[in-house]
Amino acid sequence: MSTPWRAVAQVMGLPVSVALRGRHAGDRTGQDAWAAVVAELREVDRVFSTYRADSVVSRLDSGELTLAEAPREVHEVLALGEQARVESAGAFDVRRRTATRTLRLDPSGVVKGWAVQRASAHLTALPDTDFCLGGGGDLAAHVADPGDPAWQVGIEDPRDPSRLVARVPLRRGAVATSGSAHRGAHVVDARTGRAPVGVASVTVVAGDLTWADIDATAAYAMGLDGLDWLRARPGRCGLVVLDDGTTHAFAVRPPEAA
């Protein structure tokens, strides 16, 4: 297999990377699809960013806008956030309590994975072309022909991000990792408001990035309880690295095919 064509863009405050193999790797059609991915993510940022006072989410939070006035995708993201809150018994929540005890709307924990997954449709549409699309450490991958070689995904060592702790061959699916290696403590258990203790990183492999990302974030927020929770999540596998260096892998059957 030849070297993939690659590109990087800075969107939503994150590096977004693409690798393409096959018919449209690097040609005009492939580059147009990549441009469409970037354009869609920039639009997502305009709607969802909590850093922009004029975003839909910021205006919802301030009461300037009502939910009824919000675009459809905001409803979609909030519904995912609510599902995640229920399934994680409250550890994951798009509404977080600030130091002053006020509730702030922050769907960022859903938006990144959801947005990259959704934007990847532009690449899935490329015939005879494989892609791997990464956004800030999470990624979605696809091979056009299931017989194509898998993408090789490295899982960063949370104790030494210049090294890898595992490798995941991936043909169709997504990998998300949550931890504090680069940004420090930014994920908290929504029930306590406290950062998790004892867990260095959680990696989840799933069918789509929306849920891989949600599950990785939720399990990381749960701290040492996260592994047991993941072991009851159908269709996921992955890896939990604890602060003491021990590594725990899990894999759960997908639901029976309908």
Added chain:
Amino acid sequence: MTRISLWALSTLSVLVLLFGYHTSTEGAATAAAPPAAYSGTLAGTTDPTTDPTSSGSTSDGSTSSGTSAGTSTTYTGDSAQTQWGPVQVEVSVADGTITAVQVLQYPSGNGKDAEINGYALPILVQSTLDAQSADIDMVSGATVTSVGYAQSLQSALDQAGL
């Protein structure tokens, strides 16, 4: 490129795992038929019971190279049938610790599996690796902001065009 060459350390290997494979620490969970959930628990090269404060590649590397020359024994696991197909691994053990795992057999993607599962088999092959020798396409790690990007492994991969 400089950093990549630094990562090209000679000793890696180490741990483990994947589907259908159970380490001795969870041997009781193993059943003849594939269970509904697979799990494995593996200690890292930095043995937490003997050296809880040590971490990082230096101690990892020296530990691995030391034990590999010692009383290492290789075990070939049974071919385990999973819903994704057969999986078989070979494990090297020294002093009761897994020092290397090699996947001898794992399911190749096929249309049927991909269709049923929505995604092809992801196998975690756990080992401390440098990115180049592992031929890695992309890296998953704790959220990398644009600011931290220059330091990330993904950045190096993009620059190297790997």
